[in-house]
Amino acid sequence: xxxxxxxxxxxxxxxxxxxxxxxxxxxxxxxxxxxxxxxxxxxxxxxxxxxxxxxxxxxxxxxxxxxxxxxxxxxxxxxxxxxxxxxxxxxxxxxxxxxxxxxxxxxxxxxxxxxxxxxxxxxxxxxxxxxxxxxxxxxxxxxxxxxxxxxxxxxxxxxxxxxxxxxxxxxxxxxxxxxxxxxxxxxxxxxxxxxxxxxxxxxxxxxxxxxxxxxxxxxxxxxxxxxxxxxxxxxxxxxxxxxxxxxxxxxxxxxxxxxxxxxxxxxxxxxxxxxxxxxxxxxxxxxxxxxxxxxxxxxxxxxxxxxxxxxxxxxxxxx
Numbered sequence: 001x002x003x004x005x006x007x008x009x010x011x012x013x014x015x016x017x018x019x020x021x022x023x024x025x026x027x028x029x030x031x032x033x034x035x036x037x038x039x040x041x042x043x044x045x046x047x048x049x050x051x052x053x054x055x056x057x058x059x060x061x062x063x064x065x066x067x068x069x070x071x072x073x074x075x076x077x078x079x080x081x082x083x084x085x086x087x088x089x090x091x092x093x094x095x096x097x098x099x100x101x102x103x104x105x106x107x108x109x110x111x112x113x114x115x116x117x118x119x120x121x122x123x124x125x126x127x128x129x130x131x132x133x134x135x136x137x138x139x140x141x142x143x144x145x146x147x148x149x150x151x152x153x154x155x156x157x158x159x160x161x162x163x164x165x166x167x168x169x170x171x172x173x174x175x176x177x178x179x180x181x182x183x184x185x186x187x188x189x190x191x192x193x194x195x196x197x198x199x200x201x202x203x204x205x206x207x208x209x210x211x212x213x214x215x216x217x218x219x220x221x222x223x224x225x226x227x228x229x230x231x232x233x234x235x236x237x238x239x240x241x242x243x244x245x246x247x248x249x250x251x252x253x254x255x256x257x258x259x260x261x262x263x264x265x266x267x268x269x270x271x272x273x274x275x276x277x278x279x280x281x282x283x284x285x286x287x288x289x290x291x292x293x294x295x296x297x298x299x300x301x302x303x304x305x306x307x308x309x310x311x312x313x314x315x316x317x318x319x
Contacts, residue, residue, distance in 0.1 A: 186272025
């Protein structure tokens with residue numbers, strides 16, 4: 001009896017310690033010979049490494065599977081007081097309807113959004129004075145991303161000239177891991193991201209560079225890998241886009257898959273509703289985090305080749 005008590009105390013302590021590394025150690029625990037049937041059931045439930053943002057109406061005791069998986073994609077965007085006049089805040093519900101998307105709105109000032117039509121449906125996270133990658137590292141965890149098909153990362157000064165579900169159909173069929181629509185108007189940091197009409201009839205082009213904004217679309221599987229390379233001290237993400245395309249091909253794609261990961265879809269357009277780029281004051285100090293540490297993955301900012309032979313897939317995905 002005394003021996004059993006010691007075992008259970010040690011087992012309980014082990015669970016607490018291992019909870020910080022649940023993915024690896026859950027497998028170890030479930031294979032341990034001293035775990036009895038009831039405890040094994042508890043471990044299997046606790047170690048599920050997926051978690052959706054489905055509300056109680058869908059995720060409940062009778063529909064547990066909805067808590068771990070969904071057919072939706074996840075949209076994250078970053079707003080402040082002046083975003084109320086921007087296209088994305090005014091059109092987010094029609095562009096990204098609730099039946100196909102869950103939404104996280106990161107608010108980086110003290111503005112109130114109680115009157116927004118999506119207020120009751122969205123997840124609102126208010127942390128003053130933070131930047132894009134700070135939020136993503138802390139709130140869009142791999143266990144969250146795994147439950148969704150795609151992750152849309154969108155700045156508040158973005159206007160989409162296409163249907164996101166149409167776009168998803170195309171990248172899904174072409175197996176594109178990380179992508180962006182061609183840039184039409186507004187401030188431009190990298191010429192490569194501008195819409196290239198030479199590739200429009202081939203949907204777009206494989207590249208070794210995708211900028212972190214104003215809109216990025218990432219497959220769930222690849223985001224889980226990218227997440228591991230995002231430094232916790234990163235805020236703006238400066239430098240990450242210089243290495244993540246080559247990093248994906250080297251570290252994130254299964255060996256059996258093709259080694260093209262990034263594409264700009266010139267058949268789709270996005271307007272950057274900004275006349276200037278963000279200040280380098282916050283970004284430049286972060287640059288060495290990625291460009292020095294992962295120098296072998298630095299982008300040459302080049303086009304690799306056409307995305308498709310023709311644009312038939314565009315028509316197919318409209319059906």
